[in-house]
Amino acid sequence: MTASRARMLHLVVALVATAALVLQTVLVLQGGRVLDETSVPPLGIRLGRLVSYFTIQSNVLVAVTAWQLWRDPARDGRWWRPVRLAALVGITVTGLVHFVLLRPLLDLEGADWLADKLLHMAVPVLAVLAWFLVGPRPRTTWRTAGEALAWPxxxxxxxxxxxxxxxxxxxxxxxxxxxxxxxxxxxxxxxxTVLFLGLFAGVVALDRRLRPAPAEPVSPATPAR
Structure with a gap:
């Protein structure tokens, strides 16, 4: 896939992840509950708890790296690589753990339901799909995986x-x-932990075997189209 199409796909990921985070933040500010909370704590505690969720942190990493990739689909860098890998694997774990362990606990409606689906389903699927289709790759080594593991x-x-x-x-x-x-x-x-290790190993292996992406060279100075 060409760099211009890669930009568009990364833009979709960035917009959905950002919209999901903004929506969830607004709901928390308005007193909306998260997961199985039944009471509404003070605002400061609500915000502190919001950023404590792995779901929120992984979506933030996806949003930040996707916006950067929209500007430069071939983005690279010594410390950017583990951050990007952490975002990819972290959001995958978010989706899998939610589907297996948390989904049965939730009874949400309206905007709360929408925020939940965006954060736990839409963003994970889009982020993984974007990496599979447009990369950037190759970017991953075992050293990168070890550094990315530090965050979780x-x-x-x-x-x-x-x-x-x-x-x-x-x-x-x-x-x-x-x-x-x-x-x-x-x-x-x-x-x-085993899930994380398996996913890191899988990404490292696929990163070496899948075709390099994006398909055409891109200069970091190239303006977004």
Whole structure:
């Protein structure tokens, strides 16, 4: 696929991810609940909890990297590579974990339902599809994967520590007070870690085998069309 078409696809991803984040933020500002919360905490706490969700962080990474790729579909850089890879794998995990573990817990309507579907379904599908079709590739090595893994590891440790101190966890499968107890949390953490490692390995392997993209050279100085 040509660079001009790559720009258009990255623009779609950027617009959908940004719209989803803005919509969810507006809903939180208005007092909308997230996941299985039944009460509405003060605004400062709501905003702090909003940015604590892995879903939000992964969508932010997708939005930021997609906007950059809209400007330059062949974007590259020493530290840009792990950020881009973290965005790709992180949003994939967001979609998979939501579909398997969180979807049965949700009973949303109206704008809350729309924000949920955009963040957990539309953006993951579009982001993965964009990478598969227009890259950019090759961009991934085992070193890149190791660097990208730092973000979810730090997020998990921080979430467990804050949860133990405050009693609030962004996801029920990380809460030791739920039916599974501490053992259930350990199983969930191990399972998600294995999922991350498998996805990183899969992206590294595909990045080496799929055709380089975009198909035509692009200068970073080339203006968006």
């Amino acid at each position: 590891v730090v997020w998990l440790v921080w979430t467990l520590v804050v949860g133990a101190l405050s009693g609030w966890y962004p996801y029920p499968f990380l809460d030791h007070r739920e039916d599974g107890g501490a053992a259930g949390v350990v199983v969930a953490c191990v399972g998600i």
